[in-house]
Amino acid sequence: MFKKAAVLVLVLFQVLAFTGPALAKPPGISALAGVLMDAGSGQIYYSKKGDVRREPASLTKIMTAILAIENGNLEELVTVSPRAASVSVGQDIGLKSGDSLTLENLVKAALIYSANDSTVAIAEHIGGTEQEFIRMMNAKAVLLGAYSTRFANTNGYHHPNHYTTARDLAVITRYALGNKKFAELVGTPETTILWADGRKKEIRNTNRLLKNGSYQGLYGVKTGTTLRAGDCLVAAAARDGRNLIAVVLHCGNRYNDAVKLLDYGFDHFNRVTLCRFSEKLAGRRVEGGVLPEVALVAGNTAEVYLPGEDVAKVKREIKFDGPVRAPVRRGQRLGEVVYSFDGKELARVELVSAVDVKKPGPFGRLYDALDF
Missing domain, CATH: 2.60.410.10 (D-Ala-D-Ala carboxypeptidase, C-terminal domain)
Incomplete structure (x- = not known):
């Protein structure tokens, strides 16, 4: 049976039976696309059009921030360029040309407050130009296995060549949460942005699930909203040593959708x-x-x-x-x-x-x- 074969592959199939409570029907969510992932193993528990391309809106900033943390010195001062200061679409922290802030303050503004002007300042500081930084974003996506993702900007503005999938966002988030600084920032309910000249701006996290511990074990991650992308959310929570990541895109109610997915994962999956x-x-x-x-x-x-x-x-x-x-x-x-x-x-x-x-x-x- 083993005559001179260079490689023999013998395939055996065995059915393993496990007993437990009847599986609850997967939750119905309003999101046009969604994924629930086990952050420890990368196992997908739930997918609704998880591999269909969609616009990520400000969920883009997950990639922007992790690249800034990995490639920059958070204590280093960043001087805001006229181009970064000119960003006025959507939410911003009011950066002006010549302003000086630490990189950490800019990352805080991007992740916690979803400030669009801060991402351009980050990109220019880390990449030299925003376009070079976008190249870094796309290279990182491929490296992480997010093969259906392409970035055309740093903040999530609509662009025909700016897209991702719910699954890819879960993959990127899983990686990013492995960085302690990233995990700390996305779980911060409120903080203060400081300028080098002493100016301050109090900001609150755009993720309402972080407010007053409204969901047990929740520790992040990021909201995103544009007219085309709709209301989007990546939410991560931990219970009993397990970490789950819920991604919901273009939702009727993003918070309800995320909670449904997280509850489904925690309540109806058993360790085998x-x-x-x-x-x-x-x-x-x-x-x-x-x-x-x-x-x-x-x-x-x-x-x-x-x-x-x-x-x-x-x-x-x-x-x-x-x-x-x-x-x-x-x-x-x-x-x-x-x-x-x-x-x-x-x-x-x-x-x-x-x-x-x-x-x-x-x-x-x-x-x-x-x-x-």
């Missing part, structure tokens, strides 16, 4: 252990070894959250690498197991040898003498 570290999952024939077969065990533990259906069908696909020939080292990769649910991959785990398998006779003694 797909496999445990060192658990035996398969066996392989060994050619030329002192043992005829070696046990394959999981290289790590894989846990995911799944809807609590009476019968949740998870497919387990075991893929073997090429023929196994002695000597074999304990822990040597010999394949992988891929778990999927509803046609989407949940986890991928390496299968490794549970034991050493030596060659017989003097070859086995030589193997023992080698330092692996």
Whole structure:
């Protein structure tokens, strides 16, 4: 069965049954597009036209801000250019040409108050020009796997070549929340913008869900509104060690939509252990070894959250690498197991040898003498 094959792939399908409460029907939302993602694993719990291109409005500023935080010195002073000061469409903090503020104050204005003028000042400071910064935004989107995203500006104004998807926004937000400073700022209900000359402006977060703890565990992220994009929101919340990200675009009521998705994720998905570290999952024939077969065990533990259906069908696909020939080292990769649910991959785990398998006779003694 294993004659001289360079690589053998054996596929096994196993249905794993889990019992639990009946799965609640996915929530109806007013949003034209939406996604609910587990921030820990990247698993998508819910999608409504999640891969359809839409305008992001000021959700664009999530990318603007994370690039500023990663590529700039937040304590450095930024001098506002005439171009940045001329931005007057939508919300702004009233920047004037020649104003001087720290980069951190400009990022605060962009993320918390959604100030459009601050994003241009940020872009020019980090990229040299706004166009160079936009190039950086698009390059970062590709790097993160947000392949259906293209930015044409830093703040979300309408432009025919400025678009994204609910899924891509969840991907970008998941990445951005991994930065402590970003997470701190998007969870700030109110703060003060300071100019170098002593001027101040009190601002409040545009995200109403942050007000007075109106949603348990909520810690951000960003609102966005234009006539074409409609009311948009990315909301993130944590409970019992879990972090969820809800993205809703062009909504009738963005706050209700986000709460519905977050509640759905927290209330109707149960943790399932797909496999445990060192658990035996398969066996392989060994050619030329002192043992005829070696046990394959999981290289790590894989846990995911799944809807609590009476019968949740998870497919387990075991893929073997090429023929196994002695000597074999304990822990040597010999394949992988891929778990999927509803046609989407949940986890991928390496299968490794549970034991050493030596060659017989003097070859086995030589193997023992080698330092692996």
